[in-house]
Amino acid sequence: MDVSKIKKEIYEGILSGNVSKSIIDNLVRPDGSFLSKECELWDYKKTFEDTKDATLKTLKSIISFHNTYGGYLIFGVDEVEKDTSFVLSGVEKNLIDQQKLRGQFDRYFNQRLDLTYEEIVISSDKGDLIIGLLHIPKRSKKNHSIASIVDGVNSKGKVILEKDTVYIRKIDECKRVVSQADFEFLVSDRHFDAEHGVPKKIRKNIIEHNLPDKNFICPDFIGRFEILQELWSWLSDDFKYTNVLAADGGKGKTSIAYEFSQLIIQSGTDLFEQVIWLTAKKQQFKAVYNQYVGVPETHYKDLETLLKEVCLRTGYLQDEVSEFTLQQLQRAARDGLALIPSFVVVDDIDSNSPEEQKRIMEIARSISSTSSRVLMTTRANNIYSSDSSILVPGLRGKEYIELVNTLCDAIGLPNFNEKNIGKLNVASEGSPLFTESILRLCKLGLSLEGAIEDWSGKSGDTVREAALRKEVSELSPEAIKILLTICYVGDLSRSELHQYTDFENSEVNIALEQLGNLFLVSSMGFIEEEPRFESTSSISKLVLSIANEIVPNSEAYIKRIREIGEGLEANTRVHIPEVGAAVRQCNSLLAAERFSDSRNTVRALIKKPRFKENSDLYFILAKTDYEDPLVSDEVARKSFVEAFIKGQRKPAFFEMWYQTEVNSGSSRSILEVCESALRSIGKFDSQWAERCAVANYNQASNTKNYENKVRYLVSCYGQLSKLLKISKRGKWEEHKQLSVKVVDALWDESMNNSKYEIAGSAIINAVNGGDIRSVNFNRMIEVSHFFVDEKLVSETAFRELRDNLEWAPQILRSGAGNREPLAIKLEQTYRNMKGSMRNKKLKVTA
Incomplete structure (x- = not known):
C-alpha cells in the first residue's frame, strides 16, 4: 500500500468533510486487516466508553487533530500488537452520542466544534461489523488555536487536559506546544504535504514592531512557560481583550510581556499586523531613537499621551493628533486599532497615580477588540480585577537554579550548591531582580549568609542601594x-x-x-x-x-x-505627511487584499520627483508583492532588492526579504540578506547571527572553489563562536553541532588541498574554543609533520602549534575519561617539534 497516496486521499477527505466508506476503504488491506500505521491524520480506537476518563482522552485527541490538520478517530479497530497489527473488531450501534460529545467539548473549550460521527457497516469473515468514523475538521487559519479553559482531571486525580495548554498532533501522539517551531506551525496555513509529512513552504506573515533592545529588558529569559502558555490561550478568548501581568517589583512581569511579544512576532500569526510597545519607564529613554530599530524610550506619562502614541502608531499624523481632544483621541485609537490589528503592551502603568491607572485600564478595555488586544503590566495592587489578570510569582525549582547559575556566570561568581540556592530562593522570594542584588553583595566580598543577613529585615531597594553605593564609592x-x-x-x-x-x-x-x-x-x-x-x-x-x-x-x-x-x-526622523498617508492607505488596502490598488497608490506618489527615491514607498511596493499570492517569489525578490538599493533598512523589511529568499533564493542571496541585516542593526543580534552562520555553511557546501569555501566556513565559525557564548540549552547544542561540522570541513578541505597551515590553525582555534574531541588532538599530531617544513608553513604558525602541543596533554588529563595514551603521543609530538632542525634555527635566530 502506498502510504503517501493514502495520506493524500485521507487529507482531502478531512478538508471536504467526507465521512463515507471510502475513508475506511483506504485503510483496509486485502486480507481485511487495517494499515498498521497511525499518524497526524487518523487514530484507531477499539471502542468509546461513556465515562469521564474516556471522554477526556477523546477530547484531547479531538483538539490535537483540530489544531493540526484535522483528522479522523476510527472506532472498532483493535491494536492486537503494538504499532504492528490492527484488526477489525467492530462497535455497538449508536456508540457515540454526538450531541453529548459536542456539549463536553463546549464545557472544556468554551466553544462548539462541528464534529460528525457516522457508523459504517463493513463485511468481514466475522460477518457484518460496524465501524465508527468521527470526523474532526481542520482549524481555519483565521481562528486562533484552542486550549482548555479548565483542567480536565480523571478519576485518579491525574490531569489529562491542562488548562491553557495547546495540544497538537505529532505523528501518532498528542503533544503539548512547547517550542518556537510549534507556535510558528500553529499560526501557519498547516498545509499537509503527504509525500514528506511536513507543511509546504509559504510566505510567513511579518509583524512590524517597536520593541526595545532585548539586552535592555531581559538578556537571558528563563522559564515562565506556563504564563506564556496562558497568554497564548488568552488570544483565543472571544470575551476578554485586555489582560494584566501583576507582580511585586522585580518579579519579571516586563520581561514576560517582552518575551510574549517576541513570540507573537516570531510566530508570524495573522492575528496582528504589528506589536506596539509602550512604556512609562523614564529610565528607558533612548536618545538616538529610531522606532524601527527598536531601542528603549519613554512613550507616555498619562492617559492622553498614551492614546496619542496609539494613534500615531495606527496611521494618524502628528498634526492631526495634536489637535484632538481626549474623547477624539479615544475614538481615533479605537478606530486605528480596528483598522490595523495590533498587539499593544502598556508597560509600567503603576508609574501613574492610582486614579490615572484606573482610567488607563478602563480606556484599554474600550479601545481593544477582537482584532486588537492590550496587555498591561503593573505592580500588585487593588486597581485591577483578578478575573482579568495574571499574578506573576517568583521563580522556583529548576528555573530558579538556572537563573542563579546564569547570574553567577555573568558577574564572575562561582556557582552555588543546591542547598545555598534554596536559601537564596527563600530570601529573594524568587525575584530575578532581588537575586541579582544579593549576588552583587557576594561579589563585594560578603559570604552568601552575610549577604542574605544584610538583606533580611530590609526592603529590597534599600539593600540594593547599599550595595550599589559601595561600588560607586x-x-x-x-x-x-x-x-x-x-x-x-x-x-x-x-x-x-x-x-x-x-x-x-x-x-x-x-x-x-x-x-x-x-x-x-x-x-x-x-x-x-x-x-x-x-x-x-x-x-x-x-x-x-x-x-x-x-x-x-x-x-x-x-x-x-x-x-x-x-x-x-x-x-x-523625517516626517513626510504624504508618505505616511500613503503607507496608511496601502496597509488598509493590503488588509482587504486589494493588491493592485496598493501598487497604484504607491506608484502614483513615486512618479512625483520629491518621492521617487523614498525608501518607505519602495518597501510598501515590496510588501505588496510579498503578500500578494499571485506574485512569484522571483518578482518579490527584485522588489526587495530595489527597496534596499533605495536605502530601506527596517527590521520588518529584512524579515520579509529573508523569508522570500528562503522560499526561492540561492544560498548566496540568503547570505547577502543576513549580512545586510547584521550590518544595518549595528550590534550583535542572535537571530540574524544564527541565520548568517547557517547561510555561510550552506554557501560553503555549494561552493567548489577552495578559497571561497574556506572564507565562508571561517565566517560561519566566527558567528558560531559568538553565539556559543550567549546561547542557552537547546540552542547551544545546535550551535555546537554546527561548529563541529565547520571544523571538520575546514580540516578536510585544507588537508585535501595541501593547505596545512590553515588546517593546523583551524584545529588550534577549535581546541582553544573548547572543542576538545580526541580527533582534534590526533589532527594536531598529524599536521605537525608538515609544520617542520619551512616551505609549507610560516614561522608564526610553527611556533603556535609547538606551544599548543606543549599544554595540550594537560587538557586531556584534566578532562573526563582516560585519554592518557593520547596525552603521551602529544608529548612525544611536542618533543619532536622542539628537537626539529627548524626549531633549532629559530633559537639561533632569536
Whole structure:
C-alpha cells in the first residue's frame, strides 16, 4: 500500500468533510486487516466508553487533530500488537452520542466544534461489523488555536487536559506546544504535504514592531512557560481583550510581556499586523531613537499621551493628533486599532497615580477588540480585577537554579550548591531582580549568609542601594557620570559617550574599564572597532534612583543629556505627511487584499520627483508583492532588492526579504540578506547571527572553489563562536553541532588541498574554543609533520602549534575519561617539534 497516496486521499477527505466508506476503504488491506500505521491524520480506537476518563482522552485527541490538520478517530479497530497489527473488531450501534460529545467539548473549550460521527457497516469473515468514523475538521487559519479553559482531571486525580495548554498532533501522539517551531506551525496555513509529512513552504506573515533592545529588558529569559502558555490561550478568548501581568517589583512581569511579544512576532500569526510597545519607564529613554530599530524610550506619562502614541502608531499624523481632544483621541485609537490589528503592551502603568491607572485600564478595555488586544503590566495592587489578570510569582525549582547559575556566570561568581540556592530562593522570594542584588553583595566580598543577613529585615531597594553605593564609592567622577549616562540613555558606543559627556577618549576608556571591573557595564562587542556599552535594567533603575546623591546637580546633567538625545533623535526622523498617508492607505488596502490598488497608490506618489527615491514607498511596493499570492517569489525578490538599493533598512523589511529568499533564493542571496541585516542593526543580534552562520555553511557546501569555501566556513565559525557564548540549552547544542561540522570541513578541505597551515590553525582555534574531541588532538599530531617544513608553513604558525602541543596533554588529563595514551603521543609530538632542525634555527635566530 502506498502510504503517501493514502495520506493524500485521507487529507482531502478531512478538508471536504467526507465521512463515507471510502475513508475506511483506504485503510483496509486485502486480507481485511487495517494499515498498521497511525499518524497526524487518523487514530484507531477499539471502542468509546461513556465515562469521564474516556471522554477526556477523546477530547484531547479531538483538539490535537483540530489544531493540526484535522483528522479522523476510527472506532472498532483493535491494536492486537503494538504499532504492528490492527484488526477489525467492530462497535455497538449508536456508540457515540454526538450531541453529548459536542456539549463536553463546549464545557472544556468554551466553544462548539462541528464534529460528525457516522457508523459504517463493513463485511468481514466475522460477518457484518460496524465501524465508527468521527470526523474532526481542520482549524481555519483565521481562528486562533484552542486550549482548555479548565483542567480536565480523571478519576485518579491525574490531569489529562491542562488548562491553557495547546495540544497538537505529532505523528501518532498528542503533544503539548512547547517550542518556537510549534507556535510558528500553529499560526501557519498547516498545509499537509503527504509525500514528506511536513507543511509546504509559504510566505510567513511579518509583524512590524517597536520593541526595545532585548539586552535592555531581559538578556537571558528563563522559564515562565506556563504564563506564556496562558497568554497564548488568552488570544483565543472571544470575551476578554485586555489582560494584566501583576507582580511585586522585580518579579519579571516586563520581561514576560517582552518575551510574549517576541513570540507573537516570531510566530508570524495573522492575528496582528504589528506589536506596539509602550512604556512609562523614564529610565528607558533612548536618545538616538529610531522606532524601527527598536531601542528603549519613554512613550507616555498619562492617559492622553498614551492614546496619542496609539494613534500615531495606527496611521494618524502628528498634526492631526495634536489637535484632538481626549474623547477624539479615544475614538481615533479605537478606530486605528480596528483598522490595523495590533498587539499593544502598556508597560509600567503603576508609574501613574492610582486614579490615572484606573482610567488607563478602563480606556484599554474600550479601545481593544477582537482584532486588537492590550496587555498591561503593573505592580500588585487593588486597581485591577483578578478575573482579568495574571499574578506573576517568583521563580522556583529548576528555573530558579538556572537563573542563579546564569547570574553567577555573568558577574564572575562561582556557582552555588543546591542547598545555598534554596536559601537564596527563600530570601529573594524568587525575584530575578532581588537575586541579582544579593549576588552583587557576594561579589563585594560578603559570604552568601552575610549577604542574605544584610538583606533580611530590609526592603529590597534599600539593600540594593547599599550595595550599589559601595561600588560607586570606588569610581572616579568621570566613571560615575558615564554610568549615569548609560543608565539613562541606554547602550552607547565610545564615540556617543564622548558626544554626551565631552570627556576625552582616554577619560572615557579609563572610566569604562573601572565600570567593567565592577560589572556595572558590559560590552555588546559585535562591531569590534566600535563596541557598545550597556548596563542591566536593575542597575539602571538603582543608579537613576540615587542620581542626586552620586552626581552633583544631577537634574541639570540629566536635562543636558536629554536635550542632546532629542537633538540626535530629531536628526534621525523625517516626517513626510504624504508618505505616511500613503503607507496608511496601502496597509488598509493590503488588509482587504486589494493588491493592485496598493501598487497604484504607491506608484502614483513615486512618479512625483520629491518621492521617487523614498525608501518607505519602495518597501510598501515590496510588501505588496510579498503578500500578494499571485506574485512569484522571483518578482518579490527584485522588489526587495530595489527597496534596499533605495536605502530601506527596517527590521520588518529584512524579515520579509529573508523569508522570500528562503522560499526561492540561492544560498548566496540568503547570505547577502543576513549580512545586510547584521550590518544595518549595528550590534550583535542572535537571530540574524544564527541565520548568517547557517547561510555561510550552506554557501560553503555549494561552493567548489577552495578559497571561497574556506572564507565562508571561517565566517560561519566566527558567528558560531559568538553565539556559543550567549546561547542557552537547546540552542547551544545546535550551535555546537554546527561548529563541529565547520571544523571538520575546514580540516578536510585544507588537508585535501595541501593547505596545512590553515588546517593546523583551524584545529588550534577549535581546541582553544573548547572543542576538545580526541580527533582534534590526533589532527594536531598529524599536521605537525608538515609544520617542520619551512616551505609549507610560516614561522608564526610553527611556533603556535609547538606551544599548543606543549599544554595540550594537560587538557586531556584534566578532562573526563582516560585519554592518557593520547596525552603521551602529544608529548612525544611536542618533543619532536622542539628537537626539529627548524626549531633549532629559530633559537639561533632569536
